[in-house]
Amino acid sequence: MNSVAYVPFHWHKEIEIIYILQGAVTIHLDQRNFTLSQDDVIVVNSMSIHQIERTNQDNVLLTLQFSPELLDEHLVVSCNSLHQTPENRDIYDRIRRYLAQMAWEASKKAQGSRNYSMGLLYMLAGHLMRYFSMRMTEESRRDVKDYDYQRLNRVLQYIDRHYSQKITLQSTADQEHLSLHYFSHFFSDKIGIPFQKYLTSVRLEKAVNALMNTNHSVTQIALDCGFANVKLFNKYFKEKYDSTPGVFREAVTTAKSVDPARKPLTYEESPSADYYEVDTIQAMESLYRYLETTQESTAISSAANVIYDQVEIHIDEKVAGTSYAKHWNWLTTAGRAVEGLRADWQVQFLELQSKLGFSHIRFHGIFNDEMMVYSETEDGEPIYNWAYVDKLYDFLLQAGIRPFVALSFMPSALARSKETIFWWRGHIAPPQDQNKWNALVREFVRHCLNRYGIEEVSMWYFEVWNEPDLSGVCWAGTKQEYFEFYAETVAVIKSISSRFRVGGPAMGYGSLWNDNWAEEFIDFCSGRQAPIDFFSFHVYSEYPNQKKEQVKLTTLMPASFYLDSVKRLRSKLAGADLPELELYMTEWNFSLYDRNLIHDTMFMGTFVVHHALQTLGALESIAFWSFTDVFEESQVPASILYGGFGLINRNGLKKPSFYAFELLAKLGDRILSQDDGYIVTSDRNGSLQILMYNYAHVDQLFASGDWSGLTETSRYTIFEEKGDRLYHLKLGEWEQSYKLTSYRLDREHGSVFDEWIRLGAPTYPTEEELQFLEHRSTPEMKIEWLSAAERLDRTYIVPPHGILLLILQPQY
Numbered sequence: 001m002n003s004v005a006y007v008p009f010h011w012h013k014e015i016e017i018i019y020i021l022q023g024a025v026t027i028h029l030d031q032r033n034f035t036l037s038q039d040d041v042i043v044v045n046s047m048s049i050h051q052i053e054r055t056n057q058d059n060v061l062l063t064l065q066f067s068p069e070l071l072d073e074h075l076v077v078s079c080n081s082l083h084q085t086p087e088n089r090d091i092y093d094r095i096r097r098y099l100a101q102m103a104w105e106a107s108k109k110a111q112g113s114r115n116y117s118m119g120l121l122y123m124l125a126g127h128l129m130r131y132f133s134m135r136m137t138e139e140s141r142r143d144v145k146d147y148d149y150q151r152l153n154r155v156l157q158y159i160d161r162h163y164s165q166k167i168t169l170q171s172t173a174d175q176e177h178l179s180l181h182y183f184s185h186f187f188s189d190k191i192g193i194p195f196q197k198y199l200t201s202v203r204l205e206k207a208v209n210a211l212m213n214t215n216h217s218v219t220q221i222a223l224d225c226g227f228a229n230v231k232l233f234n235k236y237f238k239e240k241y242d243s244t245p246g247v248f249r250e251a252v253t254t255a256k257s258v259d260p261a262r263k264p265l266t267y268e269e270s271p272s273a274d275y276y277e278v279d280t281i282q283a284m285e286s287l288y289r290y291l292e293t294t295q296e297s298t299a300i301s302s303a304a305n306v307i308y309d310q311v312e313i314h315i316d317e318k319v320a321g322t323s324y325a326k327h328w329n330w331l332t333t334a335g336r337a338v339e340g341l342r343a344d345w346q347v348q349f350l351e352l353q354s355k356l357g358f359s360h361i362r363f364h365g366i367f368n369d370e371m372m373v374y375s376e377t378e379d380g381e382p383i384y385n386w387a388y389v390d391k392l393y394d395f396l397l398q399a400g401i402r403p404f405v406a407l408s409f410m411p412s413a414l415a416r417s418k419e420t421i422f423w424w425r426g427h428i429a430p431p432q433d434q435n436k437w438n439a440l441v442r443e444f445v446r447h448c449l450n451r452y453g454i455e456e457v458s459m460w461y462f463e464v465w466n467e468p469d470l471s472g473v474c475w476a477g478t479k480q481e482y483f484e485f486y487a488e489t490v491a492v493i494k495s496i497s498s499r500f501r502v503g504g505p506a507m508g509y510g511s512l513w514n515d516n517w518a519e520e521f522i523d524f525c526s527g528r529q530a531p532i533d534f535f536s537f538h539v540y541s542e543y544p545n546q547k548k549e550q551v552k553l554t555t556l557m558p559a560s561f562y563l564d565s566v567k568r569l570r571s572k573l574a575g576a577d578l579p580e581l582e583l584y585m586t587e588w589n590f591s592l593y594d595r596n597l598i599h600d601t602m603f604m605g606t607f608v609v610h611h612a613l614q615t616l617g618a619l620e621s622i623a624f625w626s627f628t629d630v631f632e633e634s635q636v637p638a639s640i641l642y643g644g645f646g647l648i649n650r651n652g653l654k655k656p657s658f659y660a661f662e663l664l665a666k667l668g669d670r671i672l673s674q675d676d677g678y679i680v681t682s683d684r685n686g687s688l689q690i691l692m693y694n695y696a697h698v699d700q701l702f703a704s705g706d707w708s709g710l711t712e713t714s715r716y717t718i719f720e721e722k723g724d725r726l727y728h729l730k731l732g733e734w735e736q737s738y739k740l741t742s743y744r745l746d747r748e749h750g751s752v753f754d755e756w757i758r759l760g761a762p763t764y765p766t767e768e769e770l771q772f773l774e775h776r777s778t779p780e781m782k783i784e785w786l787s788a789a790e791r792l793d794r795t796y797i798v799p800p801h802g803i804l805l806l807i808l809q810p811q812y
Contacts, residue, residue, distance in 0.1 A: 001060060001063075002061060003060055009198070014068070015066055020039065021061060021062050021284060040082065043128065064099065075134065079128060098121075106700065152186075163225065169196065204240055279554050280706070281705060311727045317672070328661065330360065331360045331623035333586070335364065345630045353400060366389065393448070404461045414432060422632075423635055461503070463503060463506055464504040486525075503533045503584075507536070522573070534583070535581050537585060542555070542557070563615055567618070583618075589645055590603075597710055601751070602745075605659060605660040606660070606696070607657070609691070626646055629649045629650040638764070640765060653752045654774075669681070687809045688731075690807075693798065694722065694801065729795070739784075741807045741809070745802065746798075746801065747801060752777035754777075755776045755777045
């Protein structure tokens with residue numbers, strides 16, 4: 001699947017099927033031009049010379065190439081859906097159906113998909129032979145000569161290399177030692193257009209590329225591309241593109257360059273409003289609808305009850321095991337400070353703490369205008385007001401949790417410019433007066449110290465800003481300005497007490513993969529002797545686009561990306577002689593888009609478990625973003641399950657991600673065994689905990705940016721089809737009886753989204769309906785009693801996105 005701007009004349013031995021998923025293209029084939037639109041399909045025969053150009057519409061094409069050996073060697077295929085009629089539509093739809101099934105198999109990677117696809121390919125080839133083939137004429141067979149194509153290839157390559165020079169039909173014929181008359185007919189017969197017209201089209205294509213990607217003048221481009229003068233260039237360009245080169249350049253050059261040294265950016269230029277933009281398509285919907293018309297699609301669309309993997313777990317309870325820290329529930333997160341003053345937020349938080357018992361909490365906006373912290377007199381003298389801060393911090397400390405203070409964003413009275421981010425307009429500009437910012441931080445820390453005491457505040461963490469590497473998005477200053485801002489802020493806090501832990505920079509993961517921002521930050525801190533007690537960063541699944549790649553679709557990284565990111569940052573820290581620096585992932589979730597419908601599904605349960613266990617020992621903490629959908633970075637939709645970040649939706653309904661944390665919290669403090677898909681732990685009371693899960697990642701199509709199939713009520717068709725996973729659990733003999741408690745979390749047990757669908761998906765559920773959903777969407781719990789004479793030798797089946805926790809508690 002790809003988008004096409006221009007594919008020059010070419011040929012290949014493979015037979016090629018081209019299906020138009022979106023938009024339109026012009027295909028030059030068999031010496032004719034065809035404009036194909038969405039749902040059209042065409043077959044290009046072996047060694048058929050063809051060219052593809054976009055029209056004025058964007059396009060997405062699906063292409064399939066296969067060996068001509070699958071067809072009779074004397075047959076050619078004549079298949080072009082422009083010739084489709086109501087009477088023959090079914091035979092064209094059969095082609096679309098085979099393509100849909102093969103695309104589904106390629107994306108899902110289900111067991112046996114390769115063999116299944118090969119079978120579909122043979123059926124497709126047979127269908128083409130039966131309904132669309134014709135015997136080659138003797139003249140056609142004579143035309144397929146290798147040396148003719150070798151000659152043509154030399155000519156086309158010669159034109160591509162020398163288009164800027166004076167090329168004529170005669171000079172090119174001389175290159176091939178042919179007469180002018182013979183070469184002219186040879187070229188026109190093979191390509192379908194005269195030599196001079198082809199040469200002009202190549203020069204125009206090169207000119208288009210130069211107009212889009214260089215700052216050269218139109219006159220310079222015309223001469224560089226081989227046109228005799230700019231007047232002739234304009235004439236040919238307008239004939240083909242119905243526009244002058246200058247107007248064309250202005251239309252396509254949408255990204256205006258901004259001097260990176262100029263500061264600050266204006267409010268209008270700031271891209272922060274686009275922080276959550278995702279660029280996806282639903283191209284495959286046009287093809288996948290053909291799956292719905294086949295009985296086979298039922299089997300294709302579900303691998304339920306198929307065992308794709310078997311895992312043996314042998315447990316020796318006498319093994320001492322290895323101690324570890326539960327880094328997943330040290331730090332929790334929320335949107336912004338003022339939300340913590342809401343009654344519904346506080347009710348949810350107390351429920352969270354009672355079940356999971358986090359140590360610290362991080363959120364934005366402690367200095368936001370809505371917290372009423374900072375204002376100034378008419379003379380510019382600061383006025384501080386800690387009333388709302390005290391109310392929030394008092395509540396948190398009474399709930400048994402400490403602040404992980406994110407010093408972001410800027411009070412508007414201090415901001416030097418007007419750029420903001422999020423619906424609630426957090427000011428991202430540096431301070432207009434650094435001394436006033438320093439004074440604000442100093443008074444804030446002193447107030448907390450006086451109110452809560454040195455022993456308490458020394459247990460807090462202070463993180464300087466949020467994603468300052470995202471220039472113009474979360475920080476409206478330069479890189480160097482942030483470095484200086486960090487050094488000043490750290491110095492203020494450390495001047496009050498060296499015991500206070502200060503760090504940052506809450507770096508975005510794009511900088512981790514695309515540049516040396518982290519290394520430059522560390523080098524600066526070293527040179528300025530600015531303390532950095534910990535390094536914080538964020539990771540989400542979206543591919544970290546570089547600036548030059550902004551036109552790419554939103555693609556998703558593989559499941560290993562989170563651990564790979566930790567390892568990459570560890571490597572950077574080791575290179576800076578800081579291998580032991582404390583590392584905190586202060587934000588992570590599946591998607592950085594706060595309306596991703598996946599966030600409500602059962603997938604998130606296994607997503608949490610998989611990454612929590614995979615990153616054990618690699619860093620100090622991973623902080624899931626965020627604990628609640630009482631969260632207002634963008635305007636809240638009507639639906640109760642709209643894909644928000646939270647573990648709990650805004651109505652207080654717990655999602656599978658919440659229960660995943662709850663099951664993780666039940667693990668013991670020593671690891672006896674761990675591998676892909678399970679962990680076995682023990683605790684000091686002699687209990688054993690066996691956690692098993694079946695993680696299935698998003699499929700290849702969805703990961704590539706095509707979100708076909710993801711709707712408000714259908715959210716599971718976009719995952720790999722892995723089938724069930726079988727776990728064979730075997731324990732040695734024991735000398736006492738055990739209580740066996742099992743907790744099952746899957747789409748039938750504990751998934752509020754699935755229960756909501758079964759209820760009828762009400763947008764505005766009544767209180768009775770909410771209570772019903774709360775009661776129905778909890779993990780299944782069962783208890784058994786095992787005597788001392790029994791041996792545990794059992795098989796458990798875990799479906800895709802399912803989690804199973806067993807706890808064996810000795811009985812005395």
